[in-house]
Amino acid sequence: MSTLTEAKRREELDIVALRPSDWAVLKMVRLRSLRDSPKAFVAAHRFECRLDRANWRARLEDGSTWVIARAGLDRQIVGIAHLGAEPVEDHVGMDPSSAVRYVESVWVHPRARRQGVLRRMIEELELRARAEPGVRKLLLWVFDDNHVAWDAYLRLGFEPMGQDESNYAPAPDAGNRGVWERRMSKGLPGL
Ligand SMILES: CC(C)(COP(=O)(O)OP(=O)(O)OC[C@H]1O[C@@H](n2cnc3c(N)ncnc32)[C@H](O)[C@@H]1OP(=O)(O)O)[C@@H](O)C(=O)NCCC(=O)NCCS
Numbered sequence: 001m002s003t004l005t006e007a008k009r010r011e012e013l014d015i016v017a018l019r020p021s022d023w024a025v026l027k028m029v030r031l032r033s034l035r036d037s038p039k040a041f042v043a044a045h046r047f048e049c050r051l052d053r054a055n056w057r058a059r060l061e062d063g064s065t066w067v068i069a070r071a072g073l074d075r076q077i078v079g080i081a082h083l084g085a086e087p088v089e090d091h092v093g094m095d096p097s098s099a100v101r102y103v104e105s106v107w108v109h110p111r112a113r114r115q116g117v118l119r120r121m122i123e124e125l126e127l128r129a130r131a132e133p134g135v136r137k138l139l140l141w142v143f144d145d146n147h148v149a150w151d152a153y154l155r156l157g158f159e160p161m162g163q164d165e166s167n168y169a170p171a172p173d174a175g176n177r178g179v180w181e182r183r184m185s186k187g188l189p190g191l
Pocket of ligand 1: 037040041106107108109112113114115116117118119120141142143146148149151152153155156
């Protein structure tokens with residue numbers, strides 16, 4: 001019974017990569033994620049809501065990958081994730097051929113959580129990263145107090161890196177408090 005449900009869920013979930021012409025979709029979902037989960041991200045809604053069309057489009061033209069998850073008969077968007085060469089705030093000037101990729105900007109709609117949406121998005125990003133020559137590792141940053149995300153990443157095979165792989169980061173929507181960010185990694189077998 002539970003296997004059938006799981007299979008049905010997977011069938012009903014599409015993971016789709018956004019194209020430059022989808023910049024308005026990226027804007028809508030990304031801003032929704034920043035509004036919904038301000039404490040999960042270094043970036044803040046009040047800054048990103050001022051970005052113009054060219055900025056959003058540029059995010060889809062830099063060689064990185066943004067995926068969204070669509071679910072149900074009405075194809076509602078229920079999640080978003082990004083695979084980049086470096087965290088999204090630092091992209092400019094980074095070498096796109098470096099041998100690691102960062103998973104970031106991860107968000108699942110509150111009503112769609114704990115139904116495998118993140119798992120499916122990570123599977124898709126892993127496939128894409130593995131297909132890139134020389135990429136053998138995924139990295140991500142997670143705030144120390146984001147226990148839900150930490151536990152989810154552990155379940156998905158990410159491992160904590162050492163204490164020196166931590167970073168004291170500003171959290172813009174948390175009253176200027178700083179928060180420890182911890183880095184996690186996952187090795188990728190070759191295809
Ligand atoms: C973290 C987040 C992306 C998880 O998404 P999700 O779609 O609910 O995760 P999934 O259903 O794919 O679960 C993946 C694994 O994590 C586990 N997991 C998910 N939520 C969990 C929770 N609250 N507590 C413990 N484990 C959890 C699941 O059990 C699953 O493991 P399993 O398949 O072995 O059982 C979602 O809670 C979210 O969007 N949070 C707010 C934004 C955020 O924190 N983003 C991350 C920034 S680093």
